Amino acid sequence: MKTTFPFDNSFAQLGTGFFSYQMPEPSPTPELIAYNESLGSELGIDAGDDRAAIFGGALIPDGAEPLAQLYAGHQFGNYNPQLGDGRAVLLGEVVDINGNRRDIQLKGSGRTPYSRSGDGKAWLGPVLREYVVSEAMHALAIPTTRALAAVRTGEDIYREAILPGAIVTRVAASHIRVGTFQVFAARQQIDKLQELCDYTLARHYQHANGPEGLLQAAMDAQAKLIPAWMGVGFIHGVMNTDNCQIAGETIDYGPCAFMDAFASDRVFSSIDRMARYSYANQPDIAIWNMAQLATSLVPLMPDAEAAVERFTTMLHKMKDHLRAEWLAVFAEKLGISQPYIEDGTLIADLLDLMERCGSDFTNTFAALNHGSAIDEVTDRVAYNAWHHRWSNRIKDENDPKALMARRNPVIIPRNHRIEQMITAAVEGDFAPFHRLNAALQTPFEDCEGFDDLKRPPSTEEIVPATFCGT
Template sequence: MSLHIPFDNSYARLPAGFFAAQAPVPVRAPSLIAFNHALAEELQIRGVDDPDLALLLSGNGVPAGASPLAQNYAGHQFGQFNPQLGDGRAVLLGEVVDRNGQRRDIQLKGSGPTPFARRGDGRSWLGPVLREYVVSEAMHALGVPTTRALAATRTGEEVIRERPLPGAVLTRVAASHIRVGTFQAFAARQDYDSLQTLFDYTQGRHYPEAHTPADMLGEVCDRQTRLVAQWMSLGFIHGVMNTDNCTLSGETIDYGPCAFLDAYHSEKRFSSIDRFGRYAYAAQADIILWNMAQLATALVPLVGDEDKAIKDFTEIIHASADTLRAEWTRRFAAKLGISEPETGDGALISDLLGLMQSGGSDFTNTFRALAEGDARDQIADRDGFDAWHARWRERIAGEPEAEALMQRSSPVLIPRNHRIEEMIAASVSGDDALFHRLNAALARPFEAVADYEDLRRPPTKQEEVTATFCGT
């Protein structure tokens, strides 16, 4: 066997209560759909031409040096606390230190049931695997902190959802899989020794300069609020911002019912399980603060003076709201060619969004058209746009790099929902050409490439995706 993954598995050295040792469950007939060679190089993986690669990345073998385990965590799901979640269908093979000195997890997702499976089958069908592969890699190309996709593998087996569907396994890479819900699990059980161990481990792995719980909370809040502002600047809707889907590393994780805006609306939601819009587009700004408050609550027992901890943590959460607003303004101002936002720029941004919402303008295409010189055709209210446009031109008169800034901030291509569904349908039928084409196109999201011009088109009414699903 020539495959070499340089494992160094620190999480597996934590106490047993942090995880359950669990090997992946073999599948019938694994075959490789895609392997991310560039990411493998970053991870210093060698021997990727190994004929057993598909076997090892589907669970039919354990690579040398791996310490497979399922992580234990809890979490708030749509506001309701569940004290026992955990990796129900994922196995952490181990960690590597990449060529930049960063420690990163390698996980198999859809690799069979674990002790945390809660009567689930532990498997994934092909659609969610391909969606996560395409969207996570697209997010990386857009500059968004995110988990990555190393491989996608067919299992040669069917899984039963509403109907029999082809099974698949995703090999996912993350800075870590430590979640807000990981802290909540130990806090809820009042297992404060384990909570302290988790804090020490997370601090050493992600926040070496944060020496107190307050320090680390502030750093996590900063990363997460900036992340959500970046999502919103791209029209991205996560769809299921439960605390178990919120990482301490500040990466986007778990691309279940995620979607990108087509026609702009601040209250847009896609997730079929988000019946009341808890995780709708604009609501994400409030929800991330709520999630950070749950992390703060879990950290309180680590501070000797509880009253002081609550006071300090509350101030951090309130300050994070200001950080989020400032980052939101900065990112949307950049989409208008404004390098340093000033008082009044928030109104300029909001007024354009109002024009877009009232006429159902395409989010991505409107901002890119503005960057390319003419967005008037994107706005239904032409007179309203003309008045706004005059204000905007006056505002950017002193911005010599406006056009370049706008083109760096507003992508040409995003993973449009109808294209993702089209790709999944083709792959279910055995044709992966659209999957590979999307990956190639979305690797260059800020470039206008003639061969991919069709991917800029919004959906027709018949193609419009109105609901997205978790896939579990």
């Protein structure tokens, strides 16, 4: 039985100015590491015996139209006029069983016209990281791209050492980014910019109208996404405009990380030397990215000067929207269903206390599910005073513990466990990968057998920096 896909490709109809047709480079000896059965069923894929060949790029399924997308982007604030899919190939799109259009993309499948000096390949570590973290984010109910498959290619990849090659199959609502709009605006290709705007509205935001409607919808999506990240201690690490997806999903799990000990200025990405994308900076960067989208959409407006004024007003309001969403997320983490503005002080005081004491972010909030986090905070006097205020605040809530249990995970993909999983996989042992992936599918349940995965790292286990893998 061969694997079949219900392809229904629409991006390919936009024309070659938006992409380059590109076949993936076939893996010499593809070996399937993992296949996401539930996601495959959701996508309407009939899985057969040739999955390793398909997801290793060695066999192109019927109906696919492989292509590499064009886009530009600001990388750490510096504009790069042409980026594009340098190591990814979009096989095509399907309309899933819920009626949602989804991209299916091979990441790490070889050189494309946008690879520049890169080899277009991926090694095993970043592939397994993306698989585990993206599926963990989905289980945490945070908008994200998904992982459909991971394949070991059977070839050597040359980075700082010789490493095993691999490909991850990524599923997304689309791969349209802020940078996709930037490239056509910068080139003053207004017809293509308009075509892209119309296509994006039809695909993602049918309730919105025109460039202003698209900007507002994209801003609203980002204003919900970033506080959701912060509510689980997630730091993206590369919030460049080419990694800011218009549909509002988390995309690109390169140097990402989940915090252990809480620190508002925490940075993990090895290339973020100026702390541009630190934990606390993420809301401001979301606004900055949306400002670049607004700039790209101005040429589509009938009056550029009026558009700049209107878009600026919208961007200023986004800060309040982000703050309101942040307040809602963290209030629920404390069992508060309808927060007041004053609750922001209660939240901030706990975070300040956690930061001063070096408290574990996830375990502190998880402990509150059971009534107290005093074992997580070393300043007992200050914590007891805060706990008294909190207890008074939630005494009239209907069921605060149930609300907290839905918002505070007990398990996250901790950096040291991911690194241990990768080290084992490089040696040929995929058991830690499968175990970690299984544990993270029920992040809000205190399941037996996974206590070691909940433990913060020892001093020797701390992972101080994360890397892109390119």
